[in-house]
Amino acid sequence: MEDINLLNYLSQNNIEVPDGISLSVVNLPSDLDRSLQIEKAKQENRHANMKFTFSEPTYSGLGDKFEWAQSCIIVSYSYLKQNNFNLGYSPGEGSIARFAKEDYYVPLKKFITLIKEHFENKNLRTAQFIDNPKHYDRLFFEQAGLGWQGKSTMMLSPGKGPWQLIGNIYVEKKFKLEKKNDYSCGSCNLCQISCPTGALDDDYVLDSTKCISYWLQSPDIIPHEMRERLGNRFYGCDECLISCPPGQDRKINISSNSSVDLIEILNTESEELVKKYNWFYIPKRDGDFLKRNAIIALANNPSKNSKDTFLKLLNSESDLIRFYCIWALWKIGEFYLLHKYLDIENEESNLVLNEYQRLNEMI
Ligand code: B12
Ligand code: SF4
Ligand code: SF4
Known part of the structure; x- marks a missing residue:
């Protein structure tokens, strides 16, 4: 039987794609493996001793994890459209990065669970990963045609920019692949200029030891010079996302209560x-x-x-x-x-x- 396009397949099976969700697919085996790059970040101590995917790079960075898996569906949730920028803070106000204003993983998990149940009802195997230490979630994004990895290391898509969370589900079924576009940051380097700490000085590489987002979730003592650079951030940092042109098509509301x-x-x-x-x-x-x-x-x-x-x-x-x-x-x-x-x-x-x-x- 000929492979079917993923969106047509979902529609034929009455699975509705909710607002904010985008998805695409890669067929497996993929030969994609990011283990060496994740290991390199670890060797160079750019990982700041974090565990997550750095605990076992040879597994987390590997695309071909399951011999039974015929494809991996990549699902992204674009969270910012329910949000507004807040560019002004009064004295005593702190900021929370947009991805954490509420639990935006919920819509992503809900949709991936729906897909999982669908395939399992057909006796097809699945394995899902959403912000899981055993899986490098950015792995297939580019190959699936959803966008590209920017110099900020964020995965970006036209129109949505970096404001999206990513999940993956491996399934025991093949799909027809979509045409892949060739996107890139070109000569833009706004995220690098905007980063308050120089954590993105090298193209496409993040030094977590300098990243505000890292320090706000670290159990270690925050160095003096870093404390000042945290500014009024209470959780997360959005500077390299706010500056990113592909994500600029959003409403700006200076007085929003974010x-x-x-x-x-x-x-x-x-x-x-x-x-x-x-x-x-x-x-x-x-x-x-x-x-x-x-x-x-x-x-x-x-x-x-x-x-x-x-x-x-x-x-x-x-x-x-x-x-x-x-x-x-x-x-x-x-x-x-x-x-x-x-x-x-x-x-x-x-x-x-x-x-x-x-x-x-x-x-
Ligand atoms: C650890 C972690 C962090 C760490 C380290 C981030 C990092 N860049 O590694 C800290 C705490 C700093 C962090 C911060 C944030 N995070 Co985080 N984080 C993760 C986690 C758990 C693992 C990431 C990982 O494995 N990193 C390993 C390093 C080596 O990978 P990398 O930085 O992508 O590096 C690649 C490139 O350097 C590339 N490369 C090297 N050379 C070259 C050259 C070229 C030309 C190219 C193209 C690429 C390239 O190779 C490396 C491997 O592929 C994932 C969830 C998951 N399980 O995957 C979420 C995840 C990456 N985080 C996410 C988010 C939303 C954030 C924040 C925006 C939150 C915030 N607002 O504060 C910031 C963004 C900071 C940034 N600029 O990346 C999302 C990103 C979604 C997206 N659109 O890309 C993820 C995917 C969670 C999710 N499931 O949605 N995070
Ligand atoms: S999250 Fe903030 S500190 Fe970290 S790389 Fe982006 S702009 Fe720099
Ligand atoms: S700000 Fe520019 S260089 Fe940085 S990720 Fe966005 S498009 Fe790429």
Whole structure:
């Protein structure tokens, strides 16, 4: 029987493609393998010790994972059309990158599950991967004709730009392939110029040790120079996406409420924060790391109540919170208050004491 086009197949089987979802397919075996590049990023420590796909590059980067799989369907969800840009922040406001404003993986998972159930009902094998450490999700995107990998390392599509999340499902069925267009960034380098930290200085390569998005989800101590560069970002970073021309056909709304109240976050219990932002990647599922992000963001974009908030948090039981509050008070020029408010004599944490001494020597 002749292979059928994927979209026609879905339509014949009454599977409707929801708004925002794009999909295409590659037939397998593909000979596609990104293991070496992922391993290289690891060797050069550009992976910043992250686990994810770096744990086992020879598997995560491999296209031909299953001998039974005849194709892989690549599904992308374009999340920005339900969103607005927010270019202006008031004092005390933090930002959340657009991909995390809500759990945009839900529509992607729902559609991929629908496809999975369809094939399984026909006794055909499937394997799905959505933001899974065992699969490099960008692997087939270009080959499937959905777009291209940009200098920001983001997968881009005409009209949608980088504002899309990607999932993959391997299936035991072949499809007719679509014509593939030859896209590229050309001489554009706006993402590289826009990146606040130089993390994209080499074309098509990201240095995660310099990436704000990485630091906001890292359990490690954020270096001083990086803390300032985080600006008012509370989770994620969008600079290399906002600057990308293929994704510019979007509504701009300067006064949209796509920001968070940082003091409100700092007044919320850490456990509550983990529940509230349950789709975020939070190290050790410990909400203190979200508070850390909020302290840094508030120090970089202070409001009139910031000082009192930081002073109150000096009584926190968490070393991490006291540690970052010391820096925050230094950043907003109120370090001298620590002599009065921080119980240095009885401070047991070396982390806190070292930070205090280090900043004390700097003023
Ligand atoms: C680890 C990870 C991160 C890390 C590292 C990101 C990175 N670029 O590797 C951090 C925390 C920094 C991160 C940040 C973000 N992430 Co992330 N992340 C992942 C994850 C889990 C693994 C990525 C991975 O394997 N990287 C390994 C490195 C080596 O791959 P790479 O950077 O793509 O490098 C390739 C190129 O350098 C290429 N290459 C080398 N030389 C050359 C030369 C040429 C000419 C070309 C064309 C290519 C090329 O080879 C490498 C391998 O293919 C995936 C989910 C998954 N399971 O795949 C999501 C994923 C990549 N993230 C995603 C998103 C949305 C983001 C953010 C936008 C979130 C935000 N707003 O803050 C940022 C974007 C930062 C950026 N510019 O990439 C999406 C991206 C979707 C898309 N349109 O591409 C993914 C696919 C999740 C998903 N399922 O949708 N992320
Ligand atoms: S997410 Fe931010 S810090 Fe990371 S590469 Fe993009 S612009 Fe640079
Ligand atoms: S900003 Fe320009 S160079 Fe960077 S990914 Fe987008 S099109 Fe490519």
